[in-house]
Structures are given as structure tokens and as C-alpha cells.
Amino acid sequence: MTPFRYSRATDVADAIRQSGDCNTRYLGGGTNLVDLMRETVERPEALVDVSGLSRDIEELPDGGLLIGAGVRNTALAEHRSVRTRYPALSRAILAGASAQIRNMATVGGNLLQRTRCAYFYDDDGSRCNKRLPGQGCDALEGFNRNHAILGASPSCVAVHPSDMAVALAALDGVVHLHGARGERSFPVADLHRLPGDRPDVDTLLEPGELITAIELPPLPFAARSTYRKVRDRSSYAFALVSVAALLDVEDGRIRDVRIALGGVAHKPWRAFKAEEVLRGGPPRAAAFTAAADAELADAKPLAGNGFKIELARRTIAAVLGELAGETA
């Protein structure tokens, strides 16, 4: 680990003031950043600890929920309103990492955790455009079983590893940011970028911008939502493919639907095409498969991950089937 200064932010304004220098990083639970610093993938000169800020979950007058960026993953998953009104979010968090890590990890840090691509981690042995732009990508021709099938580029085929972010993307979550130039907010589904020729830039955040909260809109049909994660072990493993979905069925028609996929792209992948196919149609198995096919029509396999296309197709159909069964 390269040496760094450590300080604690007393409030949001203090955090932003302290982050003036570009080589300063915010610290949440540290479960990803400390690991990457030890591997010398990240070498900040200063850490500003923001894990003590924004630790509340607030019920909003419109029926939504405002989740502070410093809320621990366990606290969010166990929150009564989340469990009953947005169960896909509880399920997604509980499907990730281990209990110890969820006790440490913050909401902000979880969203901004970096890819688990082994070549990204291997600072002294591999080439990676995300770690060192222009260096090349060893995953393209290497071990790419875990890599992207959607939205990848010749520079980067890494996937975003967060489970929580996939549920937030499906639930129309909105991320609130504070920076030197003021406040702004946009959908969680837009927070992360596709790699293009700048895979070193994961998100739309500007240097020094702080995530202060995530807002969940009131979405009554989210009470019928779930998250399914397919992985190599039944616990404590990253997703090969995951699906978060909400389904609103009335009078034998799909009135509304939200679907997001994990493990398939550089960002939590909101399946807008599949949603479009489903809206207004019957909640039947054939429609679910047709929707999955529409979403995956552009999927491109690498040498090692072709299985993910069929896996995603079946998992989407199975999750929608499960939700439809519940509403029947």
C-alpha cells in the first residue's frame, strides 16, 4: 500500500472541501477500496472517511424512501419498509458477499465498488485498460467466463459486480450527488457507463462528487418484486447472471414491469427492450421468453461465456414466471 493521509468528514460540506485534490478518495466501509489499495490498483494520497455521514433511512411524504449513502448494507436489507415494500432490494443485498462484509459495507461504496475482473486486480502481471488506459485487455483472449455479454467494447469486457445496484436499477432508484458545483441527481440505471474506449471511467460521477443518498420512488407494485442470482456456489460468490424484476398484472394483462440484469455488462443492465415487449401483453411463459430473447438479441459471447446468454434467457423467464404465479 502506498502511504496516504486519513481524515474523517464531519458533514457533507466538509467532505467536499477535503476532497479538493483529485487524488483524494472517499472511504465507506473500505471493503473494496482497502483491498484495491493493498493490491496497488488504487493509490490515493488521501482518504476522507464518509462512512459516518448520512446513516438514516427516511420515509418520504410521497411514500418513497430516502436511503443515506452511509447506511450499512445489513441495515438496509433488514429495514422493515424495504423488506415489505421493496423486497427485491433486501433479496439482492442478502445475496451478496458475506454477513461480515455486509455489516461493514455502505450503500455508496457498494454502488461504486469496482469490477472483480482478475486482470484488473493483477497490477503487476496483466494488461488492463481499466487500470491503465491504453495498455490492452488480457480478458479479451483470456479467462473470460465471468465477463460481459452486453454492451462491452474491444477495450473492456468487465462486468459490474454489485447485486444491490441491479435491484436499485429495477426499482427506479435515484442517486443524489453533492459536489463542488452543487447538487444533482439521476437514475441509478444511468450512474454507471458502458466501457467504450474509456473503461477507466466507471460512472458519470465527477472527481470529488459525493453520493449522499439513494431515493426509492413510491412504487406500489414493487411489493411484488424479487431478485434471483445464479452463481457457481450457493453462497458467497459473485453472480454469473442475476435478475431483479417487478411485475404488475391486472385483468390478465401486464400493466407494468421492470427488469434489470446483473453479471452481464459493465453496468447494472436495465432490460428496457424486454419491458417494452411485455407491457400490455399476457403474463404467459411464451411472452416471458420472447421478452428475454428481445433483450438478448444483441448479446455477444466471448470464448468462455457463451453459456451466459442461455442462462440469462432462462433466468429472466423463470423470475417473471415466479412473479406471475404470485399474482395469479
Add this chain to the structure above:
Amino acid sequence: MTITVNGAAVSLPNDPRVSLLDLLREDLHLPGTKKGCNQGACGACTVLVDGERILSCLALAVQFEGRSVTTIEGLGMPGALHPLQAAFVEHDGFQCGYCTPGQICSAIGMAEEIRRGVPSHVTSDLSSETIALSRDELRERMSGNLCRCGAHNGIIDAIAETFAPKTALAEAAE
């Protein structure tokens, strides 16, 4: 700047790079907490901070200023074992013992999570206030602690006997 370890206030390191794990083992000479992977994957370094289980390898010691850490040494020592330590001995919950301090700290943190009603990945009804303690629940909740000797069955037996005696009895009778 201090941190409390097993009841005693100690100074935090000057170098913020020192992990909580290295503070415990190297500076405070408390070698019970183990370094397995040093990257969050094995659970051998699990300790309790204000009663919550965390991984001391992924934490910088300075992050825990003012907090209270309990390690395996603070739970029980030879002659005055914690009931869970005694149950591990009774049920062959270990072979080499390397993962054991982490397993025990983790299980104690887990018991508190269950008391609070925290659901897990295998909890079928998220809206339920109480957790039905099956072996599947215990296994899932302990999945962050690996044991390379494969003592998991004994580990789960020891935990079930200590924290969910009825579950253990029900399954033994099956």
C-alpha cells in the same frame, strides 16, 4: 485517538495503513485472530466491533477510533471458556483450528443478528419478524467463514447446540 480492545483502551497506530487485523496481531500481540487470505474471502480474521461481526483484514484500524473490539481472547480463555468454545470442543468443530477464532466470533455476531430478526438469503418470508432457525439458515449465515479442514458439520452442530438447542434436537431426532 484510542480504540478499546477486549475492554482495554489502546492507542491507534500513527500509520493509517495498518489494518485492524495487523494492529491486533502485530502491535497488541493478540494472535488469536487469524490472517487467512487478507482479502475478505475466508473469514478467519472475523472480530466483533460493538457486538457486530466484521472482517478485520479489510478494515483500517483508524476507521474504528472510539469503537470497542472483541477478539477470541476477549470471549474466553482456557479454564473459562465461552459456552460456544466448549461446544466446538465437544462437537469436533475443528481440526487444525486455524479458522476457529473467526468461526466463533462470527457465530456470536450471527446470534445477535438472528435475535434482531435480520433475514438471510435463504429466509423465505421476508416479512416475518422472527427467524426459524434451520440448519440451512445457519449454513447460509456462516458462509463467510471457510474451513479448509472441512469441519463444517461439527461447526454447525456446535452453533446449533449453543444458540438453537431445539433445532439441534429436532434434527437429531429425524
